[in-house]
Amino acid sequence: MIKHSRQRECIKKFLANRYDHPTAETVYLNVRKEFPNISLGTVYRNLSLLTKLGEIRKLSTGMGPDRFDGNISPHYHILCTKCGNVMDLEIENIDHINTLANSGFDGEIEGHVTYFFGKCRDCLEK
């Protein structure tokens, strides 16, 4: 049974207003403005819980620590290999790759995670 908590509410609200996919550390530093005594463990626990509930998304990009996204609508991400920023990517549905994968696999494909990488506009111009 899940009880309401003001800390969790604050974490969720913070993520809903950010579009840069912050890390747990960043969430912690910001939520501390409203809850000066919140502990990093509380942030991690709630980020995990919210992820499990499907209210936020966890991004494990393989470059640096995990990041979190308050936007759970289906979309993709691009990682700039120069500045490290993680940006949203509007792209048409590519779930057909699941079907492709299923035809070459003795089992059942349920989905995929894809991260694009490249250079963002700012880094290209420098």
Added chain:
Amino acid sequence: MIKHSRQRECIKKFLANRYDHPTAETVYLNVRKEFPNISLGTVYRNLSLLTKLGEIRKLSTGMGPDRFDGNISPHYHILCTKCGNVMDLEIENIDHINTLANSGFDGEIEGHVTYFFGKCRDCLEK
């Protein structure tokens, strides 16, 4: 300038004969049969070097520690969400998704990493 090392050779040879994408720890435990005094740091250093040289591939799946693949030919991977195994996936080229991504991004897409997830045959039957 890179010098030959028997330890690195052994790590590479071990990976070339494994198809289950072992972790650094697993590589360490096995290479120790031939080099009882090899240290885990040496394994990590050489796995990083070989990855940088493009002689092996590192898989950061987001589930557990990084894994390594001695097969550098282009192919994909599927993670069984029940048993955790990581298997190879023969699938036709899907680099067209890079083009799709590029059309929705102000910058330059260089590539992508994709991990499929689902259930393997063994887990489906249990």
Added chain:
DNA sequence: TTCATAAACAATAATGATTACTATTATTTT
């Protein structure tokens, strides 16, 4: 073949990210 140099090593300490533990506090139920 010896010698100098620098890469690679083993051993170990340190770091970064995350999870676990525990006594206290907040939320919900009775």
Added chain:
DNA sequence: AAAATAATAGTAATCATTATTGTTTATGAA
């Protein structure tokens, strides 16, 4: 309002990985 219990803050512990250091080994020149 009291009892029950989930969530918290504070902290310790764990896991994966990287850094440090003094020694060994590979390589190329003398």
